[in-house]
Amino acid sequence: MKVEQLFTCHHVSEEKKVPLATLSFEGNVMYWWTGLERDRRLHRDPPIEYWNDLRGALRRRHIPSYYNRELMDKLQRLQQKNMSLEDYRQKMELYMMRASIKEEETTIIARFLSGLNLEIRDKVELLPYRDLNDLIQLCIKVEQQNLRKGSSRKESSYSNSYPKKEYRREREDSIKKDKHKETPKSVGKDVSTSQSRSRDIQCFKCHGRGHIASQCPNRRTMILRERGEYSSQDD
Structure with missing residues (x-):
């Protein structure tokens, strides 16, 4: 098709089309063309002089029958x-x-x-x-x-899924906050239970409650004098 455009552009005559087209042959195509000319001379067939005949020979050489x-x-x-x-x-x-x-x-x-x-x-x-x-x-x-509708559907599906994700995040944050709020209550319960347990303890020295004998605040000190007398005072 490109060669035919060149022929038309330059007003090439029929006698010059085949020589001009074969000038671009190289390599295997050149060997095929020279062999074809030789075989036609040996069989006394007329040479290829017209562009349509050359194009037909090229198609038979390079394009299969199927x-x-x-x-x-x-x-x-x-x-x-x-x-x-x-x-x-x-x-x-x-x-x-x-x-x-x-x-x-x-x-x-x-x-x-x-x-x-x-x-x-x-x-x-x-x-x-x-x-x-x-x-x-x-x-x-x-x-x-159809392309615009497909793109709009993708955007709408993304926008619909976005609030769901945000709702999940807010719910998770609220659960975490509730857990943080519950921890001081549990600590207060532990303190109250420990206080109630300490109230049940009784000291065997002063018979008071809330401490043991080693931590008794009512301990007294005995002071011995020279004549065997003694006196006691609070710590």
């Missing part, structure tokens, strides 16, 4: 799936061009619709369109709408 059949199978099984609408359109056009398929526009539209994703095809079939290009523009609009 190539068109494979292209038709790929075209029949073509589905959009994860492709964007533009990629799907380009692939379908490429298969048709390589297989040299020429169909009416109504057949191409039916082929195009059959491979679309259902969420696009169900909406487009209800809308009016004039030709294939009009149909493709409608499909692009529907695809963009």
